[in-house]
Amino acid sequence: MTKADSQPILHKSRAERAAANLPGDPAQSGFDWSTYRQWIDGLPGGGINIAHEAVDRHVAQGHGADEALRWLGRDGARRTFTYDDLKRETDRFARLLTDLGHGKGVRVFALLGRVPATIIAALGTMKAGGVFCPLYSAFGPEPVRARMTIGEASVLVTTTADYARKVQPWRSDLPSLRHVLLTDGAGAEPEGTIDLGAALAGTASDFTIASTSPDDMALLHFTSGTTGKPKGAVHVHEAVVAHHATGRLVLDLRPGDVFWCTADPGWVTGTSYGIIAPLTNRVTMMLDEAEFDAARWYQTLEREQVTVWYTAPTAIRLLVKAGNELPSRHDLSRLRFMASVGEPLNAEAVIWGREVLGHPFHDNWWQTETGGIMVANFAGMDVKPGSMGKPIPGVEAAIVAIEGEKVVPLTGAMVTGQLALRPGWPSMFRAYLGEAARYAACFRDGWYLTGDLARRDDDGYFWFAGRADDVIKSAGHLIGPTEVEACLLEHPAVAEAAAIGIPDERAGEVVKAFVTLRQGQVPGEALSRELLGHARKRLGAAIAPRQVEIRADLPRTRSGKIMRRLLRARELGLPEGDLSTLENPA
Numbered sequence: 369m370t371k372a373d374s375q376p377i378l379h380k381s382r383a384e385r386a387a388a389n390l391p392g393d394p395a396q397s398g399f400d401w402s403t404y405r406q407w408i409d410g411l412p413g414g415g416i417n418i419a420h421e422a423v424d425r426h427v428a429q430g431h432g433a434d435e436a437l438r439w440l441g442r443d444g445a446r447r448t449f450t451y452d453d454l455k456r457e458t459d460r461f462a463r464l465l466t467d468l469g470h471g472k473g474v475r476v477f478a479l480l481g482r483v484p485a486t487i488i489a490a491l492g493t494m495k496a497g498g499v500f501c502p503l504y505s506a507f508g509p510e511p512v513r514a515r516m517t518i519g520e521a522s523v524l525v526t527t528t529a530d531y532a533r534k535v536q537p538w539r540s541d542l543p544s545l546r547h548v549l550l551t552d553g554a555g556a557e558p559e560g561t562i563d564l565g566a567a568l569a570g571t572a573s574d575f576t577i578a579s580t581s582p583d584d585m586a587l588l589h590f591t592s593g594t595t596g597k598p599k600g601a602v603h604v605h606e607a608v609v610a611h612h613a614t615g616r617l618v619l620d621l622r623p624g625d626v627f628w629c630t631a632d633p634g635w636v637t638g639t640s641y642g643i644i645a646p647l648t649n650r651v652t653m654m655l656d657e658a659e660f661d662a663a664r665w666y667q668t669l670e671r672e673q674v675t676v677w678y679t680a681p682t683a684i685r686l687l688v689k690a691g692n693e694l695p696s697r698h699d700l701s702r703l704r705f706m707a708s709v710g711e712p713l714n715a716e717a718v719i720w721g722r723e724v725l726g727h728p729f730h731d732n733w734w735q736t737e738t739g740g741i742m743v744a745n746f747a748g749m750d751v752k753p754g755s756m757g758k759p760i761p762g763v764e765a766a767i768v769a770i771e772g773e774k775v776v777p778l779t780g781a782m783v784t785g786q787l788a789l790r791p792g793w794p795s796m797f798r799a800y801l802g803e804a805a806r807y808a809a810c811f812r813d814g815w816y817l818t819g820d821l822a823r824r825d826d827d828g829y830f831w832f833a834g835r836a837d838d839v840i841k842s843a844g845h846l847i848g849p850t851e852v853e854a855c856l857l858e859h860p861a862v863a864e865a866a867a868i869g870i871p872d873e874r875a876g877e878v879v880k881a882f883v884t885l886r887q888g889q890v891p892g893e894a895l896s897r898e899l900l901g902h903a904r905k906r907l908g909a910a911i912a913p914r915q916v917e918i919r920a921d922l923p924r925t926r927s928g929k930i931m932r933r934l935l936r937a938r939e940l941g942l943p944e945g946d947l948s949t950l951e952n953p954a
């Protein structure tokens with residue numbers, strides 16, 4: 369019996385199907401990208417701008433007084449912004465960029481976390497025709513520097529503390545960085561920085577959105593591969609067609625919803641579904657500054673009357689662990705739809721959702737490169753717990769084998785192969801910034817190769833089966849082993865380094881590094897601890913390894929490449945056979 373056969377199906381009632389934005393089987397919907405293009409406005413003079421679809425069009429249509437953003441501060445603060453407020457603030461931010469002499473194409477980076485300034489900077493930048501690049505606030509100085517350098521940042525929006533620790537020490541090496549805007553400036557800013565609040569207060573709030581075309585670059589999202597530096601995935605304004613449509617069809621969003629996407633805006637989910645999709649669908653989107661806390665989350669769901677909730681397996685695992693008594697104390701009856709993304713969601717968690725919270729978690733799949741959800745369990749569809757669901761209408765997905773230059777679709781049920789997508793959806797990444805060869809390597813024989821392994825069952829549901837490469841997923845964040853290894857190699861004691869993911873009850877996977885030492889270095893606990901501290905300081909908690917093991921040597925191929933997969937197999941006691949039979953993309 370295969371995994372799919374052994375799982376129960378959670379059937380949807382006729383009423384649930386009928387009420388969903390996409391009733392029934394997605395494959396039968398008749399929707400495609402030309403339908404979805406009609407769901408957005410476009411700019412008055414032609415062209416598309418994401419911020420127009422997210423904010424200005426609602427104001428123009430008389431919905432300016434609707435609540436757009438509800439922010440919960442870490443310490444109990446609560447602030448709301450209507451669509452009118454967001455229009456004014458984003459206009460002002462765009463105007464400030466222009467007043468500072470920045471034009472179309474300006475690259476604005478944000479290192480901020482879950483605060484309204486991130487949302488305002490993102491949308492204001494896009495209004496000005498610029499490119500917004502969010503950075504995860506738990507990154508240490510090295511990942512920040514690598515991404516801002518590759519992305520040739522022109523503006524950074526951040527806090528005084530993060531600037532001082534993560535940027536100021538190397539700023540002089542990045543001449544493209546013309547302005548640093550500090551959100552907590554208090555009149556005594558470090559040299560070369562601007563107090564954002566004061567600057568905005570002196571800036572007019574009228575702005576005409578730049579005339580951006582569908583193919584103009586709007587967003588830059590960094591991701592990681594097995595080798596090389598972080599990759600800057602380029603997304604364009606046309607992506608909003610996919611953000612909006614998937615928000616409506618997959619997350620079942622509709623005006624009046626209170627929607628909570630728990631992802632950090634430093635990652636792609638926090639932008640596509642933490643900013644763009646909710647606002648284009650004219651819902652009230654929540655943003656909670658605090659870190660995960662089970663009691664706080666249940667309180668928030670109840671008090672804020674959240675109707676649609678989009679979260680991730682790491683958080684769901686923690687909620688399951690916190691027990692069933694806690695949610696039983698809360699009235700969660702306003703919740704209509706719950707979805708999950710980013711890592712494999714086990715069947716038990718899906719079923720737990722239905723039994724304890726009243727709804728199954730609807731898993732869906734996508735990645736930085738796809739820009740938007742590609743495979744999903746839709747609200748109106750039966751859910752097979754453990755499955756990622758079915759492709760979005762308009763997306764052609766296949767399980768394939770790669771045979772040299774040929775890509776061969778595998779049509780048998782539950783056959784494992786690489787998940788491939790037919791290029792052409794609007795939110796598809798258009799480049800890895802400055803890395804044409806790496807981009808080209810993702811496409812073959814008319815397919816985009818996702819780097820994930822999956823299976824499809826007889827009913828057309830897709831099942832995640834693992835990665836085809838060595839990237840690590842920790843607490844939903846993709847980590848490139850080379851970034852960790854490069855940091856360890858900077859330490860004078862280290863000769864070689866290899867980083868792998870090992871299972872972790874909480875985060876799914878955590879990073880474990882193996883190193884060999886240079887001549888004369890003495891292995892031992894003290895050195896391992898020093899290496900851990902070194903990595904943590906430079907990489908930040910999100911990327912740093914949890915363990916560093918010193919070895920006399922590391923397994924290698926005949927050509928001398930370190931075999932991370934063999935290290936992993938040995939570490940986890942897995943068979944060492946079929947470790948590299950599937951080809952990797954960039």
Ligand code: AMP
Pocket residue numbers: 591636637708709710711712713731732733734735736737756818819820832834835841844845846
């Ligand atoms: P990122 O580009 O950081 O969003 O990471 C994308 C990767 O996360 C995918 O290529 C998958 O390996 C993994 N992923 C995303 N969604 C799911 C899911 N629903 N089930 C399993 N893995 C997922």
